[in-house]
Amino acid sequence: MRWSRAFIPTLRDDPADSDAVSHKLLLRGGFMRQVGAGLWSLLPLGVRVVRRIERIVHEEMRAIGAQEFFLPTLHPAELWKQSGRWDKIDETLFRLRDRKRSEMCLAMTHEEVFTAIARDEIRSYRDLPQIWYQIQTKFRDELRPKAGLLRGREFQMKDSYSFDLDWEGLERSFEIHAAAYEKIFERVGIAAFRVEASSGAMGGSESCEFISYSDAGEDWVVTCRGCDYAANLEKANSALVPVEEPGSAGAPERFPTPGIRTIEALEQFPGGAPAAKQIKSLVYCTSEGPLLLLVRGDDELNEVKAIDATGDTQLRPASDEEIRAALGASAGSLGAVGVTDLPVYVDQALRGRSGMTTGANEDGFHLRSVDVERDVPEIRWADLRTVREGEPCAECGKPLEVRRAIEVAHIFKLGLFYSESMGATVLGREGKEVPIVMGSYGIGITRLVSAVAEACHDELGLVWPASVSPFDVIVTPVRTKDEAQERAAEELYASLREAGLEVLLDDRDERPGVKFKDADLIGVPLRLTVGPRSLAKGKVELQERQTAAGSEIPLEDAVEEVRRRVQR
């Protein structure tokens, strides 16, 4: 490609509407432009990067025997009602009606369509296993799109689905996907690794995320310095330090706490208690009605853990009115002692605790000397608390670390969730119908673009790994008007292309400084500079973007040298 004829609208200044580095650089480098909140046009340079990532993904998918499909993105509501997700998912699902007033939606993933095909076409266990995939546009009406391609409302995703006869088969499909993903990230050039995750609204038993550390990320990931434990904060746990409690002598004792409505206030209050000796009682509403969640006073509830524990994706904090209707008191005076008419989920950290202080379900009163297991009826134990930095690892006891990360992929053991709701069964060996055991495996293609940009840049601009760079090499004549330079650059351009390389020839009539800055900004890994200094010796300068290390090489060796370094 000749730069003079290419559409590469680079910007000198950072656009005001950007915060994340990847966002700024992709904008400045002319890779993309914004259309609306969470909606992006990919420009030619951006498309080149996406295509290269896609190619790697295709190759690794085919390597595990996955077959590519092309499915609609516009789905009839009926399909989503069959799986139950039509009602289960909130406003995140884009819904619309067609001219006949039929309900439709724009797919956020493709479990329903794939499961329907499997249901309609696969009859026998002999047809299993299958792995099907596609790379297509997904839609999600995110509450807050952000950071450019990192979280859009319309984005590209590779999603694959495995169909197995049994759980052992699912295990195999799951692991070959995980292995394929590791290869993909290695080839794409980022350090991404696997962590335990919550399945959230997807249903299914187990899931793993692949994450790439970045301050621009939205996930918090917990890792252990001592062993290989790694989990999303929504899933992570730590070693609970067992607490020996003397055991409360007497029954809970009610005492007045006028105006005391917070954990902190109760700590200060004469006759109160330190946060660790309090019970935080939270009322949440589900589709089935209100329930109580208890964590220790100094712990934070993790709502995703609460969703996992209760199995209700509609879970939300109760309003003041709902709280009063459920317990007869306001937030700040709530407790679970003697509560029998709502389900009570209790965090593990409260196991065996006594001498605790909690609200009395009467404004202005609390209870002390509460023994959790003795005084709270019908406890449902659960992991509800949020792990904190520095807590001991549950596996090895070493301190845990909490860092920000980008979720670049998420893989799920769906199990029977979709096959049972949608009736996807096969005849097994014994001639009995059994539901297909499914898995689903997503990898964000456009998100990967920004994840790579986050990981691969410096103060001058992007530094693409050779595998995903929009071009393999850029040829920069210092002076286009100089006949010798122009001829040498043209010849290099032709022979590099001849050698099958993607080449950008900066034939613009610009000052060298401009060309160098632009080349650095768009991040092409190799630059061949054709200038008077070396050309006089029959040489060109080869410079690596990443290290800025340059060397003079004979003109006739340039193609071979570039090819060697690109190693494709």
Added chain:
RNA sequence: CGGGGCGUAGCGCAGGUGGUAGCGCAUCGGCUUUGGGAGCCGAAGGUCGUCGGUUCGAGUCCGACCGCCCCGACCA
């Protein structure tokens, strides 16, 4: 949805107390220049987010709406 910020030329911004819009960069023409975002001369480019109101007069004041960004909540 809660909190905060912003909307004026392609990009970044300025326009006390109302008087008909400007700067830098980019763009176009010319000359000079040419190894890390050159200089000079000239030119082009604006429904000031939208609608309504106040006023002789609104970029500026008032109201409503729309859009975008950030924090939080939320999220395969």
